[in-house]
Amino acid sequence: MREWYERLLFILLITPNMLLLAAFTFWPMIYNAYLSVISWNFLSPIRRFVGLRNYETVLTSDIFRIVLINTAVFTIVSVAVTMVLGLGLALLLNQPLRLRNGARAVLFTPTVLSGAAIAIIWIYMFDPRFGPLAQIINWFSSLAHLLPARFSESGLVEWLASVRSPQWLSDPNWAMSALIIVYVWKNLGYAVVIYLAGLQTIDRTLYEAARIDGAGAWAQFWHVTLPGLSPIMFFLLVTSILACFQAFDIIRVMTDGGPVNATNMLVYHLYERGFIQSQAGPAGVVAMVMFVLMLILTILQLRFIERRVHYS
């Protein structure tokens, strides 16, 4: 009797959550697989089965190659810059400093801001005429005449004096850099917070032991700090890569994937195929490819979490 009551209660408690997950998380995966093998424009009553032809079309298309390259460049550069800068900052902040927690909070603020708002703010920041970045660049450029005369022979002064703000968002060669700057700005605080937490977990006596063995600051960093931080760096690496793969809102508002696809990346491409070009099949293919890529990363991350949970 009690046993049956408990089983009934179990089913009652998990059902709403499980039903919603089934409808809006698992069913879409089956649906994506189905969409990826049909030809359909979302409106027509005719859905034609085309086998793997959509995969062939998407995977061999120029646009998809560009999207993959863009995603790779964006992910590698912004993750690398964020992780290196974040580590440096965290090491510097990992000492008793006044206002340290205040600085940590300011650094973390961009992480909680809406991507749409961030994009709008940065469009203004990057404005080549009225934006503050242009003014800072002009100010550095105006310093040219202060350089000693001997530099003028090398052309350095002329070059510096002629430097102007790039057309960040309308120049295909600069748009990706602009986007990376914004994402580093947004994610730096997150990295610092994670690093600082990781630094707290390193056993202090290890440093003393290293000192006794005659290790200098550099050797201590290489042989104590880095190995001690490695699990947390792995966590940060995987979560940052996943976040980059999922980047959409800032791209949509700031560049719309352009100019000429210079910032077109996976989620934006999926959105474009599905909701702008109304191609159900190719959209399904892009979703399937993204799923496989992210699955690999998420499994890596879960392994890490599992290990942590079991051995901590």
Place this chain on the structure above:
Amino acid sequence: MREMDQSVEFQRDIATRQRSSWRACTLRHGWIWHMMGYAAIVLSVIVIGLPIYWMLIASFKTSREIYTVPPTWIPLNPTLDNYPAAWQAAPFARYYINSIIVTLVTTISKMTLAVLTAYALVFLRFPGKNIVFLIVLAALMVPAQITIVPNFLTMGDLGLVNTYWGLILPGAATAFGTFLMRQYFMTLPREVFEAAEIDGAGHMLRLWTIAIPLAMPALVTTGLFAVVNEWNEFLWPLIITSTEDMRTLPIGVARLLDQEGLARWGVVMAGTMFVVMPVVLLFVWSQRYIVEGIASGAVKG
């Protein structure tokens, strides 16, 4: 045993002696390191704060001042006019109502479902309940971004496109929250629950009077993350809404930019403040929970 004690003491003795000889050295280096730490604080706060500062001052500038070259770093004659202008340029009152409804309902739903499922998974006996947990883990591996096309089609079939239900339903359940709450419930002392059971408290009473109060820290963190994420959510509301009266704030402000564009930066920045301010205030009030939550999530997994 004694021998070990002695050797430990001996080592400690060496250590203290070494340390005093090191102290002079570290003090010298430590001083430079300390100053570099302050320099890093100042520099990073300036770099990270500049865009936020720029938004703030632009929202107080007259349009004439905004389009002067070079731009001014402090508003010459600050004005509040941009705020009512932004409020009228787009239906912000409506955006606010929509954002608040969607954020609150989604967050409450997520917290409730996470607690109920996690309680069942940890405290109730059910044959093969580990399979249920594996399903939750599997759901964690499906990023929401790749579900947009099928979910849009499902909403079309259900006739829920451009409705609150359409906005809320796909985000109403949570695999992540369930996972977090389960991990937290696992750490709670079983004896308390057993004692309550002996006193005759049923499961729902134990859930309400013991599990939830004990799990408050995890629950608050889950709730705060949900609020911030839902408030900022962009992709799904962009797709599922099609008329102005259903837009949420992030979509609304992006449309304000399209409308006013580069012509009225002061107004656009005031509109952006509308989106950003509630989350910033929430963050200022709760930054310890959020930052500690992120940090401990990474350290403990």
